[in-house]
Amino acid sequence: MLMTNLKHVESVDEHKKIMEENENVMICCGRMGPMCLPVYDIMEELEDKYKNVKFYDMDFDGPDAHVIKNAPECAGFMGLPFTMYYKNGKVVKATTSIQDMDQVTSILDEYFEKSEYQHSKVAD
């Protein structure tokens, strides 16, 4: 069970529904460990600023996490968390291990429309 303020993806069915209903989605699949917490934290912070993106986490040890773990884009990944970026249900980018704010926002800006949020603005 992930203790974050993000919405959780709990099952394959839910994953499918999210893909069908949303254009831009970021899912971080991990545990409550030191490499994963900073990514959840960044996502929580970006939720308000990237209204065009839906942010979720998924428990790496959950029964349905194979939907991410076995994705071809994650082949060769050996570092938690596995973070996926989907556009219209298709994976446009996947990263392994810890990422910082700049790395996450540059992926969001590259693959999804740039948000109104200016990176120069302070997060409240």
Place this chain on the structure above:
Amino acid sequence: MDDIYDVIILGAGPAGLSAGIYASRAKLKTLILNEGTIGGQVILTHEIANYPGVETTNGFQLINTMKKQAKEFGCTIKANLNITGINLSNKIKEIEVNSSDTYKAKTVILALGGKPRTLNISGEENFKGRGVSYCATCDGEFFTDKEVVVVGGGNSALEESVSLAKYVSKLTVVHQFDHFQALPYYVEMAKNNPKINFIMNSELRGIEGEASVKKVKIENLSTGQISELNTNGVFIFIGYSANIDKVKDFITLNSSGEIVVDNNMKTNIEGVFAAGDCIAKRYRQVTTAVADGTIAALSASDYIMNLE
């Protein structure tokens, strides 16, 4: 934005959050600005068993409680920022964030903490998450029945080696000296583990592979000879260094690059205090960081009272 804070604290690890708790409880208008995730190194810690008064906990829980306490006393906390300017030379100190917003304060507490050292060799950044790791507990299972190299010779390196040995088929510790810095207890545990081998007096010179790590280049420091070792992973535990990059041009540091303070956590600049792992001291623990943060906040409070 033009408001003047009594205290701006740079850093939201245990030192910064403790300073935040004490300063805001003393009714000082307090702002904590943090680069990165709130919690600092503590969120790297799976288990904390030596924080008095708290039975075994994890870093996430401990830091969440500290954050909650600071906020409840009225402290404002902003995280995941980029501190782009620090001007401490005037009576009113100025901190610029994300190249745009400037915050002003009568005092500043530097609670900048430390960060894990990296090797800075070819392949390290490229293979992060594809064989290069800094966390055995997080990534150990991906190396089940594989061979790995651990770089380092301190407590963390040897403790993490023993924990990794549960997964891997073979583990080679590469250490730059001919002896370990770790406590004898950790050395003994590692030496008694049949899966763990040692290459002493040696340093990694490169990490190579394709989709993931395949081999490392190792230099024997006595002979200068470079050899190759096939491996599936490289775990790096070579210690921590103080985060002083943004203050080193105007804050007095010791020869190890740590901030010099007096007993009241005062730095060389009037109205500027420092606390926690970034200061020159021998023992770096949550308890010592929390104590430093407390002293820094109370000293800042004194300083402000004397201004008025």
